[in-house]
Amino acid sequence: MKNLIRLLIVFLSVNAFAVPESIPDRVRGEGPFERLILRGVIIVNGEGAPPVGPMDVLIEGNRISEIRNLGLYKPIPEAKRIPVQPGDRVMELEGHYLLPGFIDLHAHFGGDDQGVSAEYVAKLWLGHGITTIREPGSFNGLDWILAHKARSEKNEIAAPRIFPYIGFGLGETGPFLTEEETRRWVRKIAKKGASGIKFFGAPANIMQAALDEAGKQGLGSAMHHAQLDVVNWNVLDSARAGLTSMEHWYGLPESMFVDKVIQDYPLDYNYTNEQHRFGEAGRLWAQTAKPGSEKWNQVRDELISLDFTLNPTLTIYEASHDLMREMNADWQKEYTPPALWQFFQPSLISHGSYWHDWTTADEVAWKNNFRIWMQFLNDYKNHGGRVTLGSDAGYIWKLYGFGYIREMELLQEAGFHPLEVIRSATYLGAEVLNMEDQIGSVRPGKLADLVITEENPIANFKVLYGTGHFKLGADNKPERVGGVKYTIKDGIVFNAKELLADVRKIVREAKAESGSSGEP
Numbered sequence: 384m385k386n387l388i389r390l391l392i393v394f395l396s397v398n399a400f401a402v403p404e405s406i407p408d409r410v411r412g413e414g415p416f417e418r419l420i421l422r423g424v425i426i427v428n429g430e431g432a433p434p435v436g437p438m439d440v441l442i443e444g445n446r447i448s449e450i451r452n453l454g455l456y457k458p459i460p461e462a463k464r465i466p467v468q469p470g471d472r473v474m475e476l477e478g479h480y481l482l483p484g485f486i487d488l489h490a491h492f493g494g495d496d497q498g499v500s501a502e503y504v505a506k507l508w509l510g511h512g513i514t515t516i517r518e519p520g521s522f523n524g525l526d527w528i529l530a531h532k533a534r535s536e537k538n539e540i541a542a543p544r545i546f547p548y549i550g551f552g553l554g555e556t557g558p559f560l561t562e563e564e565t566r567r568w569v570r571k572i573a574k575k576g577a578s579g580i581k582f583f584g585a586p587a588n589i590m591q592a593a594l595d596e597a598g599k600q601g602l603g604s605a606m607h608h609a610q611l612d613v614v615n616w617n618v619l620d621s622a623r624a625g626l627t628s629m630e631h632w633y634g635l636p637e638s639m640f641v642d643k644v645i646q647d648y649p650l651d652y653n654y655t656n657e658q659h660r661f662g663e664a665g666r667l668w669a670q671t672a673k674p675g676s677e678k679w680n681q682v683r684d685e686l687i688s689l690d691f692t693l694n695p696t697l698t699i700y701e702a703s704h705d706l707m708r709e710m711n712a713d714w715q716k717e718y719t720p721p722a723l724w725q726f727f728q729p730s731l732i733s734h735g736s737y738w739h740d741w742t743t744a745d746e747v748a749w750k751n752n753f754r755i756w757m758q759f760l761n762d763y764k765n766h767g768g769r770v771t772l773g774s775d776a777g778y779i780w781k782l783y784g785f786g787y788i789r790e791m792e793l794l795q796e797a798g799f800h801p802l803e804v805i806r807s808a809t810y811l812g813a814e815v816l817n818m819e820d821q822i823g824s825v826r827p828g829k830l831a832d833l834v835i836t837e838e839n840p841i842a843n844f845k846v847l848y849g850t851g852h853f854k855l856g857a858d859n860k861p862e863r864v865g866g867v868k869y870t871i872k873d874g875i876v877f878n879a880k881e882l883l884a885d886v887r888k889i890v891r892e893a894k895a896e897s898g899s900s901g902e903p
């Protein structure tokens with residue numbers, strides 16, 4: 384009966400109101416425990432400290448309460464350890480790595496377009512160690528995202544913590560025409576419980592009013608500087624007006640132009656045509672100030688002085704320079720449901736499916752684009768700027784969770800030390816959310832949001848992929864090792880492999896249901 388009612392609710396919600404299905408009540412994960420002891424871990428604390436261990440970690444409820452360094456004695460003297468009391472939950476984790484839970488600052492739940500359930504998405508996130516997301520846009524609606532935020536806080540669902548950055552103007556019938564109605568909307572979403580606003584572009588006076596009011600209401604802000612408004616409002620305008628973080632990279636090269644005001648568009652360009660839009664974007668970094676030039680340095684330094692955050696989402700553009708790699712990535716086979724596979728196909732309708740006729744020249748342009756962009760990111764970091772991690776998965780062949788781990792690899796390619804990558808993924812992400820006193824590093828007093836791995840992720844980020852790392856094992860036999868072992872969110876221990884098995888089951892069932900042989 385309960386199932387029947389649920390089915391009816393789902394039916395009504397999908398058909399009558401078009402509200403996406405909610406995440407079902409949580410059945411996975413154990414805890415929080417009165418006392419949970421993680422024994423013998425090597426800690427990467429997220430604040431930049433090198434790996435250190437073995438350590439014993441005591442978690443009481445949802446908080447880390449004690450960390451003890453055990454030294455390199457063999458065997459470890461019992462007197463040095465955190466004493467185990469009757470009833471304690473003990474995990475023997477000798478040789479395992481312990482990191483802060485990862486923070487994905489650009490994490491869409493997906494929806495009708497992708498044809499994926501929120502359960503599928505949330506389990507891919509948790510299965511890859513992501514314990515906190517910033518949800519930009521809230522395409523499933525304000526009420527949907529706020530309800531899920533609340534249920535995640537109460538641990539009723541298997542999902543990361545959710546910080547909704549509501550799409551600017553969401554719920555309104557048209558664009559804002561006055562500053563007053565702009566401010567009214569900002570106050571409304573603040574009152575309802577939004578964490579911030581996601582912008583895409585608006586006239587300068589409206590941007591000013593929105594950002595000013597967001598600051599007053601204590602809301603964060605993120606912006607994708609779309610080409611339609613970027614000539615009048617680039618990232619420097621945003622940073623000066625109080626925007627706290629920029630998404631992707633659009634608006635940044637435009638703020639450093641020295642020999643033009645408008646991007647060098649071909650004369651038959653049309654923004655609605657996504658092959659034009661993404662193809663020409665790949666030729667944009669080459670049109671701006673050269674690395675190390677006066678203009679480059681000046682913009683970099685001003686943005687840093689304004690405490691401005693770059694959230695590049697390199698990973699979502701990766702298919703632009705290597706389409707075949709992304710289409711055939713190891714995880715597509717078992718983790719991509721047919722509807723999402725369909726959504727990724729070249730199309731005039733689906734966003735991000737711009738492979739109408741993608742050429743060698745397009746890929747080469749994008750490779751060069753990445754080289755300059757990566758230089759800026761590394762330079763920004765080295766001069767004290769904050770660079771964070773976001774995935775934007777659910778588009779352009781990128782899967783939730785997997786795309787985030789790939790972002791770690793790409794920042795390493797940009798010149799970041801793996802420890803700098805982890806700091807960006809955890810502590811700096813927490814700073815953007817104003818949560819650095821609660822999450823983002825492994826410290827007594829902080830919430831128990833943690834990632835546990837059997838292999839050393841600092842030596843190789845590939846061990847964090849749900850599909851593991853493919854390598855040669857004993858007896859000359861290739862094997863897959865790694866994958867996150869446990870993700871702890873709010874003191875609840877999730878078996879990451881179990882979550883990913885759930886995801887594969889969801890995909891298998893979707894394939895069976897659709898009658899699709901399941902390309903790929």
Ligand SMILES: [Zn+2]
Nearest residue numbers: 489491519775
């Ligand atoms: Zn996005």
